[in-house]
Amino acid sequence: MIRVNEIKFRLEEPLSKEAVLRKLSGKLKIKPEMILSYQIVRESVDARKGIQYTYTIDVAVKNEKYLLDKSFVLAPKPFVPIDLREPYCHKKNEEKSDRPVVIGFGPAGLFAALQLARAGLKPIVIEKGEPVEIRTKTVDRFWREGVLNPNSNVQFGEGGAGTFSDGKLTTRIKDPRIEFVISQLIEFGAPNEISYKNKPHIGTDVLKGVVRNIRNHILSLGGEIRFKTEVVDIIMDSQLSEIKGVKCSDGNDLETSHVIAAVGHSARQFYEMLLKNGIKMERKPFAVGLRIEHPQEIINSAQYGMAYKNPKLGAAEYKLTYQTSKGRSVYSFCMCPGGEVVGAASELGGLVVNGMSYQSRNLPNANSALLVNVMPTDLGSDHVLAGIEFQRSLEKRAFEMGGSSYKAPIQLVGDFLGGPTVCDSVSKVYGEWAEVEFDALKPSHRFGTKPVDLKALLPKFIWEAIEEALPEFNKKIKGFSDRRAVLTGVESRSSSPVRIMRNTESLESISLKGFFPSGEGAGYSGGITSSAVDGLKCAEKVIESLLIN
Known part of the structure; x- marks a missing residue:
């Protein structure tokens, strides 16, 4: 070729x-x-x-x-x-009695379990949330009625947090396993176009079916999946520093010498349990901010010019970055064309928002997170879980400001900027090539919204950074800082503030042999593709240990 x-x-x-x-x-x-x-x-x-x-x-x-x-x-x-040989080939070997355990069934856990099952190791998956079919109904009820299930929600459940996002597959990592991940997603139901699109996405609606198909394949190979079950403790030999098993919330504890911990970035109780057991973790940078929402047509016209109505182009995307005068990074994240802002809380009394698009991306609004980087030195504490408490405090405040009912606190950009905005025209031109009217924008958050002063929600260093960045972003996307654009808070779960420290060669915890931290929750990936790749890498190490060494 x-x-x-x-x-x-x-x-x-x-x-x-x-x-x-x-x-x-x-x-x-x-x-x-x-x-x-x-x-x-x-x-x-x-x-x-x-x-x-x-x-x-x-x-x-x-x-x-x-x-x-x-x-x-x-x-x-x-x-x-080019050489088109498959970049990663799974191995099939004889059955082993020592079955590996995978904790969490998001992208990292999903692909780790898939490879372990194909190697004949019959993994046991422990997932706190529900199967994706039931989870979808649970999440829909939360969005309609504000009834939160802390164990099964946008963060927890089969498929992970990415299941209720956009199914974005873009990644900055370079790894031959990426092509393997893409090929497997296509094999299990994703559209073939994800193999060549520059910014591939699956869409929440299609991704659910892909996840279900992978689960069924794992089961067909002898794997086992225990839904609505939480790992509440680990069993270890403290003298040898070796994993011996896990204790489960349903009382059915498991003995094993190999555990892949693919828990996701919101597994706060799991972090606390690891800390109690002396597992080494460290603080890491993360980001928090707000969602911004525009009519999708405004983004289309700014990005495509005179051709913005051509149906071949679809809903336009953007990616924005800015360095403030104080050296703080502000950037767009998880941009959802033709999508909606959704509730993404996982704790009672805390409010979190995220973005979501379906495969067609045909809803009237575009939204994206506007995030500001948070460094460990910003936290005011040296405690390893200080970042989690920082997130939690913002989520609690957002919940209260929204009326303590999971309504999202919102504010118009014009009010947030506190004066005449960059685009002070009421309805007219965003360029010589088109007249695009910024129609009345209805916030898409399903359970409702409440107007507030978002500067009272965020720490000063965060809102100041967003305030400085908005006019700069408008120079790149005409209409971006229009006073009628809507800001929604709070986006606090973009990444984990904690890293579970592991050996760079064996990928095992530096504290515990046979324990493999993996994916976003472990602090080694960010997004569906990189998490899936990290899950594969950990599975490879388990396969080597059980079948080769």
């Missing part, structure tokens, strides 16, 4: 087979009939000088060796040879 880069299509050009073959043959300087097959591996949209799609395509051709040799004469070389 040959990987060909920079195959460009204008927005109005159809992506037909004939057109692709014509462009490929032109790039390779061969006749179209020399091309045996092709596969799109990457698609990106460039809106800087008119809308243009750019593709990376893998091509099989006749007489490939001759073509590659010839390319060294034709400089610059427009393509590169």
Whole structure:
């Protein structure tokens, strides 16, 4: 196979087979009939000088060796040879009586259990929340009625927190396992386009089915999943510093020499239990802030210009970053085109918001978190769990300001900025190419909202940073700081404020042999893809220990 880069299509050009073959043959300087097959591996949209799609395509051709040799004469070389061997292959071995335990069934736990099951190890998964079908009904009830189940919610349950988000698969890590993760998601029901889209997403509605299919496959291989069960303690040999098992809330304790802890970033009681047992953890940076909400059409027009109504383009996204005058980072996070702001609390008396989109991304509003980095030195305490208490205090205050009923506290950008906003036009132009009216924006938070002063919710260093960043973001996205845009609080669960320390080679806890901290909750990933990759890495170490060593 040959990987060909920079195959460009204008927005109005159809992506037909004939057109692709014509462009490929032109790039390779061969006749179209020399091309045996092709596969799109990457698609990106460039809106800087008119809308243009750019593709990376893998091509099989006749007489490939001759073509590659010839390319060294034709400089610059427009393509590169690639090796399409599977980047990670699972192993199947004989059954073992010592069954590994996986705690948590989010992306890290899901993929760890999948690989352990394929290796014949029949893992036992312990999940605090409910199966995704039941969990969906529980979450829907919370969004409609404000009835929170602390054990099964947007944070806890099969699929993890990402199940009720957008199913975003973008990641900054570089790892060959990424292609394997994507291929498995497609195998279990995700759309094939996630294999080549520049910013792939599955969508909450589709992701639920993917998660269910992976679960059923694990079960078919002899795996076991205990829902509505919590690990309340670990059993260990303190003299040898080895894991011996786990104690479960249902009384059915488990003996095992290998535990993968993939608990997610909101497993606060689990952290407290580890601290009690002397497991080494450390504070780490995290971020908190607000959600900002606009009409999706405003974002589309700012990003796409005159072509913003073209249905081929879909709902536009953005990614924004800013460094304040005091050196504080402010950035957009988990941007949800055509989505909604949702309640994401996991503790009674605390309010948290997140963003969510379905696969179609066709709802009228766009939303994104605006986060400010929080350093351990900002916390005023050296306690390893000080970050959790910082998050908890903000969530409690947000709950109270919303009326102690899970209504979300909101504020218009104009009121938050405290004066004339950057965009002071009531309804008109955001560029010479289009007249897009900022229609009345209805906040999307389902259980309702309450207008408040959000500066009374956030610490001064956070609201000052957002206040400074908003006008700067408006320079990049016209209309971003319009006074009618809505801010909603509080977004506090973007990442874990704690890292469970592990050996860089064995991936085991530095305190406890056979105990493998994994994923976001352990502090080693951020997002669905990187968490799945980390789960695979830990599973590999368990497989090596049980089946190879």
